[in-house]
Structure formats: C-alpha cells, structure tokens
Amino acid sequence: MPEDLKHVADDYQWGFKDDVEPELALKGLTPETVKRISEAKGEPAWMTEFRLKALEIFYKLPMPKWGPDLTALERQLDDFFYYVKPPSKGVADRWEDVPEEIKRTYERLGIPEAERKVLAGVGAQYDSEMVYHKIKEELEKKGVIYVSIEEGLREYEEIFRKYFAKIVPPSDNKFAALNSAVWSGGSFVYVPPGVEVDVPLQAYFRVNTAGFGQFERTLIIVDEGAKVHYIEGCTAPLYTTEALHTGVIEIYVHKNANSRYTTIQNWPTNMYNLVTQRAVVEEGAYHMWLDGNLGSKVTMKYPSSILKGRGARAEVLSIAFAKSGQHLDTGAKLIHLAEDTSGSIVSKSISKGDGRASYRGLVKVNRNAERAKANVECDALLIDTESKTDTYPYMEIENETAQIGHEATVSRLADDQIFYLQTRGLPEDEAAALIVRGFIEPVAKALPLEFAVELNRLIELEMEGSVG
C-alpha cells in the first residue's frame, strides 16, 4: 500500500479485503456489458431494453459541472468493473448458506448479530449481488415483502413495473442513467396497507473488488397507513484505485403512511459516491431521510421529497463529516406540489483538515401549493483553518402563501471553548470531540443506537491530536 494511503487505512476500520474470487466480472461500459448483465439475471425483454435506452441517455447527458470535480472519474469510467458476481448459489435466507468467506466478512461487521437483536429483516449485498435476504416470519405473514430487487422483478413484476423508474427516471441525471443501465442488487420492499413494521429493515452494502462500481437499486412502497424504517450501511476495503458507488433509491409513501430511510455511508476515501434518492409523499403521509455521510472521496447526494398530496410532510436530517481529501456535496430537496404540505431540512456539516463540506439544497413551492411551510437550517463547523464549507440554498417559491425559513451558521472550533472544558478536567482531544458531538447532537439523537455509537467512535478517532 502506498505511503499516502497508509494513514487512511489505519483510521478506516473496515478496510480489510476479503479473499473472494468472483464468478463473473464485466469491465467497461458498453451495450455488450449491459446486455450480459441483463442476461446473467435472466431478465424480461422490457428490462433489457430499458437498460440499453438508459445507457444511451447516459452517453448523451453531460457530466455535472456545478459541483465537485469529477474529471478524474470521467477518465476512468471505461476502466471500472460494472458487474461482479460473487460466488453464490443465489440469495440465501440462512447465514449458513452464504459462502464461508463472505459470511466471515458480515460477521466481522456484526450484521448477523444485529439481525438477531434489533432488526426486522436484513439484506446483504456483496459487490453486484445480494447474497442474503431474510425477513422475520411474522412480517412475512402480514404480507410484508422484503427481497432482493432481482427477486422483486421476478416474483412481483406487476407492482415492480408500476413504480420502477417512475420516481427517478433515467433522464433525471447522468448517474441515474448510469445506474438504470447497469443496476444490480438492492432491495424491493412492499408494506401492505395498515401494516406497521416497528423495527428497522436493514440492508448492508459491501464492495470487495478493486476498481468496482456498485449500482444498487432500491424500490420501497409503503402502502396506505403503513409504516417502515429502512437502514442502509456501506463499507469497502481500501484500494489504491478508485471506486464508484451509484445507487438509485425510489420510495413511494402512500396516503397516511409513515416511512423513514436512514443511510450511513462510511465508504473508504477513494470512493465516488453519487446517489439519487427520491420519495413521493402522498396525502397526510410522512417521510424522513436521515443521511449520514462520513466516508468517500466525493459524495453528491441530495435526498428529495416530493410532497404530492395535501398535508404531506417530509423531514431531512443530514450529517456530513469531510476529512482531509474529501469533498462532500450533500443536501436535500423539498418539492411542494400540494396545499398544506410541510418540510424541514436540518443539515450539520463538519470539515476537518482540507476537507470540504458543501450544503446544496432546493426548496420549491409550486403555484398550487397553498400554505406550504418549509424550514431549512444548515450549520457548518470548521475544525482547522484550511477546512472549507459552502452553502448553496436554492429557493423557487411560486405561491405567496408559503412560509419559508432559512438559517445558516458557520462556526470554527474555538480555542476558548476548548480551554473552558479543559479547566473542568477534560483533555484537549476529548474537549474537542465533545464540542463536535454537541454540534451534531440534534441530528445524532435521531440515529439508531449502533450508528450513534459508531459515529461517536469516529469523531473521537478523528479528533485525536487534531487540535493544539
């Protein structure tokens, strides 16, 4: 491992590589690759066509120029592996049936244990394919579907087709088009009317192959009055070559339903993480995006909520922690289409070393959306003098009854604050970590416990020797 990556590897707990030989690996972005992926999955013809059309759209759309620098990524696009199939007999529903080396990885990450203790269902994706998927029996009996996206297409094609790519069409943006062409893995979730899933469903994404692109696709349908919380976590080994993660998440929250989607991405710092997440929220329904961005080299991610029905509500809680070498361009979008809709965005970012955290958000209120309410609060904390942050809050308000609030603050970790805590006996590093933890507290307290613990551990690690 080159010297410059060493310190990163020391800090990155999940940087171990697993010794797993893939069954099939497809390199390069061509119609041939796309066809072979579709073939390997035994897809219906309409999906193959959809993929090929999406690839054309991808070719046509320009690279986004308004955000982080993607020129290095653009040069590498033909060198990635677009499909890597791990050795497996398909998606297991018992950990015993997951290949030994892969199972060991998930055991090191504590997934089977978490499943036993706190989760309603678990999905595990390894490179391109889901290797494990299981939901608690009592939920299955109530008609809750939690399967791999491939199985969703195979077994529930009718529902699948009704929603797939309707919320995020391939033409939405270049990377949504890319995902649409080469998507593989991800989850399909359907919660029937009135069914409340009280404990979270969790999906765990692991990249193992060097120079790999992961393109999971998740479709969640929460039917009328139903409730669900879906969590995704991401890690990978640290390679010298760069990697790409481009997911598309579509969520349909029906009338009076309640849904929550939590992401904690802790990709290594050579990962481009370009994800499109969007939810449609119907009348009286509620959706929350909880978005934690800790890892990656570049992240561009703006979870969107389309408030489509009267009285629909959405909340976004976002944490970004940009360390040296990272540019995290994150935020959220609230699109108010109906009357009495309300939305709130709270974004907390921390920049350390030469890291850069940007908030980019949009609040749009349609002409017909009477009495819409939106509130945006974005706070940035800078740890070092060379740390950077910027804020791009866009507002498009077409209805004059809208109530819109926006508040942004930038603060720097202050010596006098640290001194104050030190005079109470807290060592300097601990004082700094406490201030950082306090800064993100309003968002962190909404996190599932194990993620909150993980986040605290990361902050402590990052604040060691960072001041003074």
Add this chain to the structure above:
Amino acid sequence: MAKSLEIQDLWVSHDGKMILKGVNLSLPLGEVHALMGPNGAGKSTLGKVIAGDQAYTVERGRVLLNGEDITGLEPDERARKGLFLAFQYPLEVPGVSIANFLRLALKERLGRDVPVTEFYARLQEGLKTLEWDEEVLGRYLNEGFSGGEKKRNEILQLLVLRPQVAILDETDSGLDIDALKVVARGVNSMRGPEFSALVITHYQRLLNYIVPDVVHVMMDGRVVKTGGPELALELEARGYDWLKEEVAHAGGS
C-alpha cells in the same frame, strides 16, 4: 500552614505586551482570599494563567499547587490536580447537556468511573444549595443562559467537582442581590480546612457575603497590598487613588 496555591514572581505577556509584572501571592489551604484592584490591573489574566490558558505566555516565575510546579501543565492536568476556575464569561457549548458534561468532568476529576448514584447525590446537593430546579440538567451547557444563570452554573460545577482550589473570576458581575446571595451560599458551603479560594472581584459587595480571610490588591500587574477584610472596606470607602499614590511613593523611595 500548607500553601495550597503559591504564585512566585510571575511575569506574563500577551500579544507582546507585559500584563503581569512579578506577581507574588500565597493562598494557604483552608483560607479564602479576595483579589481586588482597578480595571486592567491584571486580575482576570492572573486567574486564567493559573488555570493554564495558553493564550498567555509565562515569561518568568512559577505557579505552585501543593508545592508542585504546575506552570507547564495543561489546563486539564491542573484541573485533575484540584484546580478550578469559575469563568467571568462562561462559554456556551451547544448540544452538550449539563448532566452529560458534569458526568464526564467528574470522572476526570476523580480519575475513576463514577456510579450514577454518587453522581446524582452530588448534583442534588448542588442544586439544592443553589435553589435550582433539576430541569436545568437537561439544558445544553450555558446555551441561551442569562448572565446570572451562567454564573450559577459555574458554581454548580464547583459544587459537583469539589476542587481543592477555586478561582472565582468576577462571579458577582451581572448578578442581582438575590442571585449574589445564592452564589455566595454555594461558595461558603465549600469552605473548610480542605478548600481554598481566590475570589477576584472589582467590588466589595460580594465580600459582604463571602467574607475573606485575606484581601490582596493588584495594580499594574503586581500585588501591591495585602491585608485583612477591613482593607476591602477601606477600598470601598476611599477608592483606589490613595493606594496608587502610596504605591508610587513606595516605588520612588
């Protein structure tokens, strides 16, 4: 009597300007001393330097705690040895509740894990002395506190952490008379053979409630006069000018 805190010929600069010019001061264990003086005399600087504020440069001299030279120690090391500074302007730390913060601080102060029962016993006692509702423990450290609440919170920390030496930097400023009495009661409850305090104040008023054993007067970066509690009353009655003349005269002789 054992010297709890001792300042020996302390010279301190800030941004190239000498602020303390040879401070000598002895605070024996079990005593409460007042440190008075006009604005700009260097009182608050002395308090911060004793606590280890690295914004200031010690050019010469030493600070001793129980005979040990602590001049080069970090602020937290000093705190763990039993030193406490109640700030004139306490800082706000959003998102950190008083209860969480004090639990961490007490653990550091005692150098061991603190059972919840022991921690709450200390908190309850402190809150009772300060006539404060338990509800305050869930509030974030000083965030949105009034000036008076911040000062009261400093004394709550004092009562929970129970240091050996406390420096109170203008704890009386910005307090109405009722709050002043409450704060004084907090400090007085700590008094005993194992505790000493240096009470920095501009006014005699606080000293009606925290009666000092000894009064020091600072001017232009030095302690120029030391006396009994009556010295504070004399300063209250006559101001500082006569002392300035006396010092100038002594300097000239």
